[in-house]
Amino acid sequence: MKILDKILEKSARNVAQHSSRRSLLTGLGTALVGAASIPLLPVARASDQQQAQKPDESGDPTSCDYWRYCAIDGFLCECCGGNYNTCPPGTEMSTLTWIGTCKNPTDGRNYVISYNDCCGVTQCGTCLCQRDERDRPIYRADKSNDVNWCLGSESTVYHCSTAIVVGLAFDN
Amino acid sequence: MKILDKILEKSARNVAQHSSRRSLLTGLGTALVGAASIPLLPVARASDQQQAQKPDESGDPTSCDYWRYCAIDGFLCECCGGNYNTCPPGTEMSTLTWIGTCKNPTDGRNYVISYNDCCGVTQCGTCLCQRDERDRPIYRADKSNDVNWCLGSESTVYHCSTAIVVGLAFDN
């Protein structure tokens, strides 16, 4: 990716007035192949636990290198009037998503990240970020970011992507 | 315009993969204000005259400097699969137009040029050419190129502009 980054950063400078192409364009949101064969599962919410120490996380959500973005591919909502876990005004957060597993460098744990797209406004068009770790083609839609995951929303128009902590990964 | 050309040519190189910005973006096609106060007039076609000499015209219709483009502002159909007086495939030529008066450098005559837009396909997006000579704001719609002149066509979507000789100007 380093080579590509260089090329695309050069490209990004060339098209500075157009948009940042922080990395290659290849994706939108998250999808669901074989919905017929994979059951849906509601996951329990964490109860608020009173603990002496606070949860620990660091990094810059405006950077494509931010740990939660390990499997992302799209425009970062952080740059579009929203932030890493909140949609910009006027948009609707998708309920269908794809999921990645990213390691929080601060606590060393792997978290399951849900990349909920924000839908219903013309493409944000800046802070394009493509990481694609453990991204799979559309035959594994649960891990696929090439699909327009706004497909289940009121508007299917893709605006930007969030990265929301929805749990710890198995290996923790 | 020379200064602007330089700036925009620089810009055009920067956005090479996006489109040529041969000159500033300011127009679409041709329009008609005060249609209520200015009567429409059909103009007689020239009869084919047998003459010894052939009509004479030179220049490069792929260049924004081409003499017929003196009042144009839009994407040149010459670059979009059509040419200076013919629309690209799949488009429809607008019947409403705006008009300029341009001097043919070869025969020294001033001609009335009708800038008929080609309508009904997404913007061509290349060979943007803005000359604007004797262009007037929309209160003189007959000479205004800031209006979307596809307004009278089946599709109001602007694709590119032609430059058609429709007659000699008065002063000839």
Added chain:
Amino acid sequence: MHNAHRNKAVITLWLGILGFLGSNLLQAAEDSPPPLPVEEIGNVVRLPASYPEHWMMIDEASFFSMYGGKVIILDVLEKHPAKRIKGMVHKNLLGNFTQHPSKPEFYVLESFHERGWRGKKTDVFVVYDRETLKIQKEIVWPTHRMQTLPQRYTMAVTGDEKFIVAANFTPAASFSVVSVDGHELLSTIGTPGCVLTYPTGKRSVSSLCSNGGMLTTVLDRKGQVKAQHRIEPFFDSDDTPIFERPVIVDQQAYFPSFKGKMHHFDFSGEVAEYKGSWSLVSDEEAAANWRPSGLGLIDQDEQGLVYVIMQPDGAEGTQTHGGSQIWVFDVAKQQRLNVIDVPNWAITLGVTRGKEPKIVVTNGELVLDVLDAASGELIQTIADFGNVTPLMLHKSY
């Protein structure tokens, strides 16, 4: 700016890749911090009902893909590039845009074909809520709206703030009236030979005519036409053309001509009144062909100063190409106060509200330069905000 929490159950879809269990939390080593909590899904940012003075509404015409036009709400003083965008709304096929000055809403008048570029065309008037950027109301438009490159006066709110007026062009010219209360379409009024909607007095609308005159349409309290008055020609549209883009300061309108004459109209009464003209340029400057030029070539600050893009060596055909300087005028005194050399050409400018105004310029590379209005110094250049062709710049309210 605060979040609207929607209490939506967190539904996650994938069996097998999720292993979050409450018990894991308990197993965390005592020395290590607890894991990050599960976050809520469905949150959407809300904007303030009144936008800060240093925000601008950027009309992104999307000239190369007009289906994707938008208004980008931008904090032009924010130093962090990623935090400048506050929101966006769609504005299809060179849609028109205006704002209510005191009510937390703005308006887009746009066109749609049933299938993108084909099928039945419908024009719609859309009311947006400033806080949520959600549509409050949509009105199907009775005729063809005016579809041009962005202008400030294709739509306007009347002086009494009770009506929105919006120009039509079929190509016959007219405008339609919508009530601010209830957002009802009230009337469509022909303006033969005259275009655009300059707010005049409390409830009048002036339009510029092909004969070089003006037409003022007076509305009644129900938004219907009460009277129309023609003001006699004050310019020649062939030989001494003016820009259709005035600046309006305290209901005094100033229309620059292509060659730098400033035509003054009093728009404070029921009917527009022509007050004569004066020159923006000295004889020397006129000889060097210093001329106003650009798309959004003129704006004012809240102290009443007027900013005009000027070009040297102007000629027939260069009137919308922009310029290398911004001249600052006290229009009441007909005096030039300052000349600002812009860093990289200027096609359009907009001035922010407040006591310390900033000039935002769409430069020759179609990105924004933000200048201090007093000193003329460059504060920052803003690229990369989802822009391609940011052709018009509006204050925010």
Added chain:
Amino acid sequence: MHNAHRNKAVITLWLGILGFLGSNLLQAAEDSPPPLPVEEIGNVVRLPASYPEHWMMIDEASFFSMYGGKVIILDVLEKHPAKRIKGMVHKNLLGNFTQHPSKPEFYVLESFHERGWRGKKTDVFVVYDRETLKIQKEIVWPTHRMQTLPQRYTMAVTGDEKFIVAANFTPAASFSVVSVDGHELLSTIGTPGCVLTYPTGKRSVSSLCSNGGMLTTVLDRKGQVKAQHRIEPFFDSDDTPIFERPVIVDQQAYFPSFKGKMHHFDFSGEVAEYKGSWSLVSDEEAAANWRPSGLGLIDQDEQGLVYVIMQPDGAEGTQTHGGSQIWVFDVAKQQRLNVIDVPNWAITLGVTRGKEPKIVVTNGELVLDVLDAASGELIQTIADFGNVTPLMLHKSY
């Protein structure tokens, strides 16, 4: 390419600025040439029913303004930049595209909301005529088409050339069948857990499954499902993933894996048959992590040679990022014939038809490099053809 002359009367609209009179012609000085004739209005170019081999169909996804997606028909050998574009058709919201190999028509499956981004969504299947680029027929689609970044096999024409099949994703997976004769929607067939439409045999369609297997759906003569056959898993979608983008040479399909294994399927019979795998990379190359990578990362020429974009130092996450070389294979002999260093990265490639094929590459700056397939030499770079994100390249027919 010839013009379609429409005999339309020349109507010009503006009184006073037109002074053309026949008598003027007679007054022309005898020595000077006659004036230019008045030209016809309304002419539109027509394309040939069969496109030359050196034209390509460029899928411009318009990722930054998806309403403006289009297929650009481009002559990749034309030296004059202004003459390369032959035509364009619209392709909304990442619309899908495929072509009939022998009938002069191609197909777009696209989506529209009633108001651009809002309102009722309708998916439509559109038949375009190659010569006029006009719509011959539009079918309102019965379900949600698959909407992804461009793929070659979201739609396909069956082996007997009698049906068009197109993938749906709701997110449940299925495909729909349209007749080539009459363009009627015939059926929609569920493919639980399996996606995309690889033409197989005369009238079968294979789809790739989340369990690492394949599903072949056999159609009857009326385009209805006759049988479905599951082929057992041949890869692990977590640990040994393959690209869903095969090359199909004479009904033999080759699916590269992320790490360079080539899986061979025989698609010539009624049901797909797995024929094993071989490696694109040597042990040494595997150790240096040479891997296939890109969006449209693979294509073939009409001599049956296969071209694959390869990247060095590949890793988890770089599988669609493209590469610095193109490797040329004889897939029948499982032999690498050539290695081409591309001038400026490669994200997608397409190979032209004919005996002297050219490789067209979407490079790292999202413009096109045209290479001679035999020598690997750069013929020309093509920028500025109305492109922003030309993500997929198709041969023309």
